[in-house]
Amino acid sequence: MPVSKLKPADIQAAHERIAHAIRRTPVMIAPEINEMLGLELFFKCEQLQHTGSFKLRGATHAVSLLPDDCPGVATHSSGNHGAALARAARDRGLPAHVVMPENAVGFKVDAVRRYGGEVHFCAPNQQAREAGLAEWVEQGFEPVPPYDDDRIIAGQGTCAMELLEQVDDLDLVIAPVGGGGLLAGTALAVMAHAGQVEVFGAEPSGADDTARSLATGSRVDDHHPDTIADGLRALVGLRNLGIIQDQVRSVVTVSDARIVDAMELAWAGLKQLVEPSGAVALAAVMDHADAWRGKRVGVILSGGNLDTTPLLAHWR
Amino acid sequence: MPVSKLKPADIQAAHERIAHAIRRTPVMIAPEINEMLGLELFFKCEQLQHTGSFKLRGATHAVSLLPDDCPGVATHSSGNHGAALARAARDRGLPAHVVMPENAVGFKVDAVRRYGGEVHFCAPNQQAREAGLAEWVEQGFEPVPPYDDDRIIAGQGTCAMELLEQVDDLDLVIAPVGGGGLLAGTALAVMAHAGQVEVFGAEPSGADDTARSLATGSRVDDHHPDTIADGLRALVGLRNLGIIQDQVRSVVTVSDARIVDAMELAWAGLKQLVEPSGAVALAAVMDHADAWRGKRVGVILSGGNLDTTPLLAHWR
Numbered sequence: 001m002p003v004s005k006l007k008p009a010d011i012q013a014a015h016e017r018i019a020h021a022i023r024r025t026p027v028m029i030a031p032e033i034n035e036m037l038g039l040e041l042f043f044k045c046e047q048l049q050h051t052g053s054f055k056l057r058g059a060t061h062a063v064s065l066l067p068d069d070c071p072g073v074a075t076h077s078s079g080n081h082g083a084a085l086a087r088a089a090r091d092r093g094l095p096a097h098v099v100m101p102e103n104a105v106g107f108k109v110d111a112v113r114r115y116g117g118e119v120h121f122c123a124p125n126q127q128a129r130e131a132g133l134a135e136w137v138e139q140g141f142e143p144v145p146p147y148d149d150d151r152i153i154a155g156q157g158t159c160a161m162e163l164l165e166q167v168d169d170l171d172l173v174i175a176p177v178g179g180g181g182l183l184a185g186t187a188l189a190v191m192a193h194a195g196q197v198e199v200f201g202a203e204p205s206g207a208d209d210t211a212r213s214l215a216t217g218s219r220v221d222d223h224h225p226d227t228i229a230d231g232l233r234a235l236v237g238l239r240n241l242g243i244i245q246d247q248v249r250s251v252v253t254v255s256d257a258r259i260v261d262a263m264e265l266a267w268a269g270l271k272q273l274v275e276p277s278g279a280v281a282l283a284a285v286m287d288h289a290d291a292w293r294g295k296r297v298g299v300i301l302s303g304g305n306l307d308t309t310p311l312l313a314h315w316r
Numbered sequence: 317m318p319v320s321k322l323k324p325a326d327i328q329a330a331h332e333r334i335a336h337a338i339r340r341t342p343v344m345i346a347p348e349i350n351e352m353l354g355l356e357l358f359f360k361c362e363q364l365q366h367t368g369s370f371k372l373r374g375a376t377h378a379v380s381l382l383p384d385d386c387p388g389v390a391t392h393s394s395g396n397h398g399a400a401l402a403r404a405a406r407d408r409g410l411p412a413h414v415v416m417p418e419n420a421v422g423f424k425v426d427a428v429r430r431y432g433g434e435v436h437f438c439a440p441n442q443q444a445r446e447a448g449l450a451e452w453v454e455q456g457f458e459p460v461p462p463y464d465d466d467r468i469i470a471g472q473g474t475c476a477m478e479l480l481e482q483v484d485d486l487d488l489v490i491a492p493v494g495g496g497g498l499l500a501g502t503a504l505a506v507m508a509h510a511g512q513v514e515v516f517g518a519e520p521s522g523a524d525d526t527a528r529s530l531a532t533g534s535r536v537d538d539h540h541p542d543t544i545a546d547g548l549r550a551l552v553g554l555r556n557l558g559i560i561q562d563q564v565r566s567v568v569t570v571s572d573a574r575i576v577d578a579m580e581l582a583w584a585g586l587k588q589l590v591e592p593s594g595a596v597a598l599a600a601v602m603d604h605a606d607a608w609r610g611k612r613v614g615v616i617l618s619g620g621n622l623d624t625t626p627l628l629a630h631w632r
Binding site for chain 2: 026032036047052114227228253257260263264267268271272273274276304308309310311312314315316
């Protein structure tokens with residue numbers, strides 16, 4: 001079973017490698033949301049990261065470690081990782097091949113292409129995606145997986161590292177969990193930080209593989225995700241799960257209805273267009289506001305990529 | 317005919333009076349929008365102002381000038397000014413009476429109440445609104461009009477004043493125009509600034525009273541607004557028009573369809589939930605991108621207050 005070799009200091013090293021290419025995203029506060037929920041929230045705004053999600057951090061870090069003679073990168077993705085990898089590769093002047101299921105939504109395909117990625121469609125199943133990727137790997141392109149990879153985990157951890165630099169005396173930090181790259185990286189960043197900060201994960205109850213894996217002590221293999229949080233449908237990675245088991249206080253689950261409540265709070269209260277996956281950590285805060293009353297909570301808003309076309313149809 | 321007595325230096329004085337109560341809102345940039353349009357845009361983000369719009373600046377300024385024995389304030393409003401005035405009054409410990417048409421949308425009524433304003437409903441016409449306001453003024457409450465008022469104009473000008481401090485070497489600044497408080501204040505702020513900055517106004521073609529007034533040389537009296545930009549339906553104020561005639565290079569009009577295009581660009585490209593009125597300046601930039609190619613343009617995103625309920629119905 002693959003185990004991560006990452007140490008907390010690796011997050012700082014990753015940050016030094018990628019700082020030139022990523023945004024140090026702002027932390028927002030909203031007194032009215034604090035008043036409503038009875039705690040002090042600090043929103044780390046990765047919807048304002050280049051490419052619209054935290055995924056650029058890990059992708060940029062993985063690409064920064066490639067040798068100069070690397071012919072390019074490849075991945076399969078239906079979402080934010082593909083666009084992030086395309087942009088990270090372009091910044092090093094490398095081609096990126098992104099295998100996407102033929103039912104991928106148009107605006108996500110467009111995003112990959114906007115950053116110069118070459119899209120290759122495949123049948124919409126895991127075997128076809130892996131077979132499609134294997135073709136490019138055989139041709140010498142470096143595979144960059146979306147989360148179960150130490151380079152990626154270290155890169156994603158730079159988000160919480162910045163948050164801990166930006167806000168003093170946090171009591172806890174909460175991050176969403178899909179494949180677990182962001183949450184595992186967050187846990188390592190917190191370990192590197194001198195302080196008493198607890199780390200929580202937030203997972204859709206319709207994709208609760210991480211919570212169930214923690215409960216049973218090993219990764220579950222029955223995983224049939226059914227949630228609006230399309231960025232969190234992946235099965236948690238083994239490296240990721242190992243770190244989460246050791247370092248995360250708890251992974252809590254939230255309903256899809258609560259995720260929409262959290263989107264509404266972010267949209268109306270912060271004026272930030274956060275996607276469903278990006279609002280999952282806030283949804284968990286809403287569920288635990290009484291238990292965490294008065295605490296200083298860092299909330300990672302992980303992304304803001306959603307198709308605005310149906311929303312604007314309201315006015316057209 | 318009422319004429320403004322404001323001088324450019326009044327904007328700086330207003331800023332000193334209100335700085336403790338308002339947010340110095342950030343300026344955002346989006347390389348992808350710049351690349352798409354072929355110019356350099358700097359977005360002044362008043363959707364991130366407390367109360368979700370620039371209106372708090374003028375309201376706070378007007379309230380700051382009241383004598384200590386003032387019993388409170390009153391206005392009529394169907395929109396952002398009412399909420400802003402309620403908040404500004406609350407910050408001085410004063411009551412605010414806001415006369416609202418009985419067909420005002422629920423979320424705007426809620427906003428006034430959230431900031432402690434007392435809402436009084438009236439029939440949805442101008443006479444009833446003014447009669448409703450007169451009742452409170454007779455009782456000694458200070459009327460604070462939404463735009464045709466030097467205190468208000470000076471306060472709204474602080475937005476462009478900050479923008480000019482935040483960004484060097486702008487070629488032009490563009491602001492939306494409804495009643496003209498923001499645009500007139502912007503023109504005064506630019507006059508106070510050492511530089512060669514041109515000021516433009518942007519107005520919905522369905523509420524083009526300012527553009528027509530400039531063309532004819534005096535304020536038009538036929539005004540039947542029909543636009544989705546609900547914050548820009550007011551007839552331009554006389555004080556405001558005087559300043560605009562003297563100091564604004566041009567007021568350009570934009571279609572409702574283009575306003576929705578601009579909202580989409582702000583939502584997708586900036587992840588900022590901007591309301592229709594808030595996107596009107598960007599809509600004008602889209603129309604004039606070729607004419608302004610290569611220029612450094614300050615764009616005031618004036619607000620982000622819209623009813624998110626129908627948007628989120630998509631997920632519920």
